[in-house]
Amino acid sequence: MDLNNAQQWLSRFFDYIEEHKAYLSELDNPIGDGDHGHNMARGAKAAREALEATPPTSLEMMFKTVGMSLLSKVGGASGPLYGSVFLAFANQLKGQDEIKDPKTLFASGLEAIVRRGKASVGEKTMVDVWTPFTEKLNQAVSSEDIESMVLATKPLKATKGRAAYVGDRSIGHIDPGSYSSGLFFKAFIEAHH
Amino acid sequence: MQGIVIVSHAYGIAEGLKALLSEIASDIPITTAGGLDEATIGTNLPRVSDAIEQNPAQTLHVFYDLGSALMNVEMAEEMTEKNLIVHKAALVEGAFIAAAMIMSQADAEKITEELKKLIVK
Numbered sequence: 001m002d003l004n005n006a007q008q009w010l011s012r013f014f015d016y017i018e019e020h021k022a023y024l025s026e027l028d029n030p031i032g033d034g035d036h037g038h039n040m041a042r043g044a045k046a047a048r049e050a051l052e053a054t055p056p057t058s059l060e061m062m063f064k065t066v067g068m069s070l071l072s073k074v075g076g077a078s079g080p081l082y083g084s085v086f087l088a089f090a091n092q093l094k095g096q097d098e099i100k101d102p103k104t105l106f107a108s109g110l111e112a113i114v115r116r117g118k119a120s121v122g123e124k125t126m127v128d129v130w131t132p133f134t135e136k137l138n139q140a141v142s143s144e145d146i147e148s149m150v151l152a153t154k155p156l157k158a159t160k161g162r163a164a165y166v167g168d169r170s171i172g173h174i175d176p177g178s179y180s181s182g183l184f185f186k187a188f189i190e191a192h193h
Numbered sequence: 194m195q196g197i198v199i200v201s202h203a204y205g206i207a208e209g210l211k212a213l214l215s216e217i218a219s220d221i222p223i224t225t226a227g228g229l230d231e232a233t234i235g236t237n238l239p240r241v242s243d244a245i246e247q248n249p250a251q252t253l254h255v256f257y258d259l260g261s262a263l264m265n266v267e268m269a270e271e272m273t274e275k276n277l278i279v280h281k282a283a284l285v286e287g288a289f290i291a292a293a294m295i296m297s298q299a300d301a302e303k304i305t306e307e308l309k310k311l312i313v314k
Contacts, residue, residue, distance in 0.1 A: 035234075039235070071237060071238040071239070071265075071268070072237050072238065072239045073229075073237070074235070074237070075229045075233065075234070075235025075236065075237060075261075076235060076261055077260055077261035077264060079235075079236075079237055079238070079261065079264075079265070080238065080261060080264035080265050080268055081264070083238065083268075084268070116264050116267070116268070117264065161260060162259075162260060
C-alpha cells in the first residue's frame with residue numbers, strides 16, 4: 001500500500017465515521033456518555049482539513065498529521081487512543097514509501113492502545129477487536145470477519161473505561177470504540193484491494 | 194518552586210477549582226486545562242501540554258478528573274522536561290491539600306505521602 005492508497009484508506013475511514021456518527025453515539029449512550037460518534041466526527045473533520053492544508057509527502061507525515069489532529073480535536077478517550085495509534089504508525093513507517101507489512105503496522109497500533117489505555121483482552125474495549133484483527137492479518141481478512149469481531153464485543157461485560165461503571169448493563173451492547181475500529185479496518189481492507 | 198496543574202473535562206470545574214485554591218494560596222503558580230474550550234466538554238493533549246509548559250514551576254503536581262484526562266496527562270508527561278507528579282487523589286480535596294502544603298513549604302515527597310490518603314482512582 002503506497003501513500004496514495006493509504007490516503008484513500010483514511011479518507012474512506014473518515015467517510016464511514018461521518019456516515020455512522022449518529023449510530024456510534026447511540027452505541028455509546030447506554031454504556032458511556034453518548035459522544036463517541038460526535039467526537040470522532042469532529043476529529044475526522046479536523047484531520048481531513050489538516051491533510052488538505054498541508055498535503056502529506058510521506059506515509060509518516062500523513063499519519064503524524066492525522067494523529068495530531070485527533071489528539072487536539074476529539075476530546076474523549078478516543079482522542080489519545082486513536083491519536084497514539086496514528087503516531088505509532090508514523091513512527092513505524094519512518095522513511096518508508098509503502099506499507100509492506102500490515103501485521104507489524106497494526107501490532108504497533110495495538111501496542112500503543114494497550115500502553116495508553118492499559119486494557120487487556122476481554123474488557124470490552126478497542127483491544128478486543130484490534131487483537132484478533134492484527135492476529136488474522138497473515139491471511140485475507142473479509143468485512144464479515146471484521147463484523148464478527150465487532151459483534152463479539154456485545155456479550156462482554158465492560159471492566160475498563162467508563163462502561164465499567166454500568167457493570168452488567170454493559171452486556172448486550174456493542175462497544176463503540178470497537179465499532180469505530182471495525183470501520184477503520186474495513187476501510188483498510190477496501191483500500192488495500 | 195512547586196506548582197499545580199488542574200486538568201478537567203469541564204472548563205468551569207478547572208477554573209472554579211483554581212479560584213478556590215487561590216483563596217488559600219495566592220502565591221502558587223496554578224495553571225489549568227479545562228474542557229476543549231469554554232463551552233465544550235473534554236480534554237486534549239495540546240491544552241494539557243500548554244498548562245504544563247506555561248506554569249513557571251519546574252515541579253508540578255497534576256490533578257485530573259476522569260479517565261481520558263489521565264491518558265492526555267500521561268502523553269504530555271512523556272513530552273515534557275518538567276518534573277510531573279500525577280496524583281490519583283480526589284480532585285478538589287487533593288489539589289486543596291497540595292496548595293496548602295506548598296504554601297507551608299512542604300516538599301514534594303511529603304505532599305505525595307499525604308495525598309495517598311485521598312486516592313480515589
